[in-house]
Amino acid sequence: MPQTVKGVIARSAKAPVEVVDIVIPDPGPGEAVVAIQACGVCHTDLHYREGGINDDFPFLLGHEAAGVVEAVGEGVTHVQPGDFVVLNWRAVCGECRACRKGKPWYCFATHNATQKMTLTDGTELSPALGIGAFADKTLVAAGQCTKVDPDADPAAAGLLGCGIMAGFGAMVNTGGVTRGDSAAVIGCGGVGDAAIAGAQLAGASTIIAIDIDDRKLDQAKRFGATHTVNSAQQDPVAAVQELTGGNGADVVVDAVGRPETYRQAFEMRDLAGTVVLVGVPNPTATVELPLAEVFGRGGALKSSWYGDCLPERDFPMLVDLYRQGRFDLDGFVSERIGLGDVEAAFDKMNAGDVLRSVVVW
Template identity: 75%
Template sequence: MPQQVRGVIARSKGAPVEIATITIPDPGPGEVVVDIAACGVCHTDLTYRDGGINDEFPFLLGHEASGVVESIGEGVESVAVGDFVVLNWRAVCGQCRACKRGRPQYCFDTFNAAQKMTLEDGTELTPALGIGAFADKTLVHAGQCTKVDPSADPAVVGLLGCGVMAGLGAAVNTGNVGRGDSVAVIGCGGVGDAAIMGARLAGASKIIAIDRDEKKLQWAKDLGATHIVNGSDVDVVEAVQELTGGFGADVVIDAVGRPETWKQAFYARDLAGTVVLVGVPTPDMTLEMPLIDFFSRGGSLKSSWYGDCLPERDFPMLVDLYQQGRLPLEKFVSERIKIDEVEQAFHTMHAGEVLRSVVVL
């Protein structure tokens, strides 16, 4: 039978979020109901609330989540009732041209649950990134569930569902950071710091953290940065070149996503270096640069969407590294909060006071 549970919704653009009773249908073919254990407060949720994604209100917010599979629909074989899973927002189809070329991380036809969760009056909800996990339970496609070690801390490993994976993957998967490489990361919020952690994991010899906030720079240093640069005090490009023998970094990751930071990344890399854009620009942003600079510098200019991850490959591996003490994911959890504290967590996040607030259910 359908269930009624608590959920955090955004009813209209910019309005404070609220707790509402939502209806979860029984899982249909290929669907799963997950009992949510924890869910991180991501900037994307705030962007949904403020109408920056689309206007398909009301939204059921939350997506960086972990939990336990409560029930499964017809045909589900990838997970079973009782499995501890991390949720993801790119359930690959296996049939599109990207999947058939052996590049499922670029899947062009990812899955979400076919049924809709609703309010008590039947109003359909739009789940954030197809998940909607600021709730006691949620309905997702089975492919959005990745089974991981059940002994792992739910509040920690759930963050792999979005921001941490995006940043870490930007370094390891998209940027192909290797042993001995020099890496610069512009923007030291959650995604940027995850990129720093990824660069460290990959064996980079020099990791330069760049931000305008001293608190964030200290967080970056704690997570593996070997050098810090305050962009409000110095020329970023000159600072990176000075720290890399005058050449520039092998890989520069822009975790901000603005024209000015992307230009800094472009000119702060070595001649054959790589730029990775993982910060998300707004639709109105444009870039104007001399075309000859693109031609004469070579290298690679890449965008990283979800860290080019493949959840079924990457999540279990990263959870294992965390469990072994080789990947300190717990440092991203700044505070653990209740479900009715999400609106305050948005203010805390916007003020730059936390890496991640995590709702524990």
């Protein structure tokens, strides 16, 4: 039987979010219903509310989530009711050209639930990133459920579903940082701090945090930054070069995604160094680079999709590191809030007052 639960929707662009009744259908073939235990408030949810993703309103917001599988549909074997899972928004298909090449983290045909969740009047909802987890329960493709250690705190583990995995993976999976490397991160929100934590875990010797907010720079030290640079007060390129013996950093992660920050990332990398873009740019943004420098510096200019992660590989590994005290997921949880507090959490996010507000049930 379909269930009626509470959920947070964005009904129209820039309008305040609402807590309303939504209808969750029984899972069909390849689908699962998950009872949500915690869900982080991510910038992407705000982009949906603002109409910055598309105009498929109303949106059921929320996607950085952990919970317990309640029911599964026909053909689902890798998860079962009672499993504690982190939800992911790139359920790989296993059949596209990327998957056939053995690179499923680039899957070009990731899938979501086939059925639609609705309002009580039958209006179909568009779930954020195919998840829609600001709700008591949600319907997802079973492949979006990744089993992890059930002893993990859901508020911390759920953050792996988006921002933390994106930042960590940008540094480790895409950037390939390793022991003894120097690393620089531009933008020290949740994604940037996760990149810093990844650099520390991988053994980087010099880890430089760059931001215009001293509060964020202080937080970055908690996650492993060895040096901080306020780019509103000094030239970040010159500062990084000075901190790396005049050479530049081996890996630079741009977690902002603006033309000026990308140009800075390009200029502050070492010869044969790597630049990784993980901050989401404005669709109209362009960047101009000197082609001779692109050639002369060598190395690589990369973008990172979801931290180039494979959820079934990376989520359990990171939760294990968290449980061992080696990866500080708890440090990203700034506050625990209720379902009715999402709009206020957006305001705190915009003011830079939190890394992550997390809705808990």
